[in-house]
Amino acid sequence: MDEHQLYTVSIYTENNIGLLNRISAIFQRRHINIESINSSVSEIENVTKWIMVVKLSEDQMKKIIGQIEKQVEVIKAYYHTEEETIYQETCLFKIKSDLLFNERQIQNIIKDSYARIVTVNKEFFVIEKSGRKEEIDLLHRELSVFGIMQFTRSGRIAVTKDEMKISTMLKALQH
Template structure:
């Protein structure tokens, strides 16, 4: 049975990535309802949000294909029901910071970028856990900006 899905993926800036993503849908003759690309300045990543209607089996194959694209760091799949209960979270921490270990222990975070001076993590989690995380961050001393 077909239902509406939303795919959110994160990548760095690469020429032709929009074409690669659109080609995955074109080969399967799937119509895209919405396609949004946003630049996240704080973590220097691009976020793609794609909504479309398809069967769950076909969608699993699409997510698998997208994660195989080298430029894609992480790809999340959400149904309409999950969109109201889950949120995608991006965290940026200085390297070798104790706050990083304390905060990432609360959520199941996936590291997507490791640079010399910082790391970027992402996670798909419930709103309640994000509230717990916000209070934990508020309890910790303020982080230095870089």
């Protein structure tokens, strides 16, 4: 039995309108939820890198990578296990300012979680935390007790432990 596990999918593409819809439709047709998604410039000029996190079997993953690579704008797609990647997520918490001064425990939570305060005013303060999903989830649970005014988190950003051959391949094509 092919077991479901989390995969980090890296997709190198031209930056074209509508591509996200077509890629997400590939997952949607198979009833696979995308846990997180991030899009940014890559190490290669004019190439966008998408990072998606999905939970499925390796057989399904291989089929989906094949489907993704059939999209005209997709240069190359890869998938990696948790062990093969170095990854982080970032989040922001907005909390009432009086708690920062009246609840000593909040200051300790911030310090112990290696989060940092990015802004403080009379009404609220904002904490930023980067780390693994579990670390962010823990901080969220600890701060929820006091009340969170707003919360947002990024999708996963990741690099592979092994060299990505695409970088060398695309640099060669640019010359």
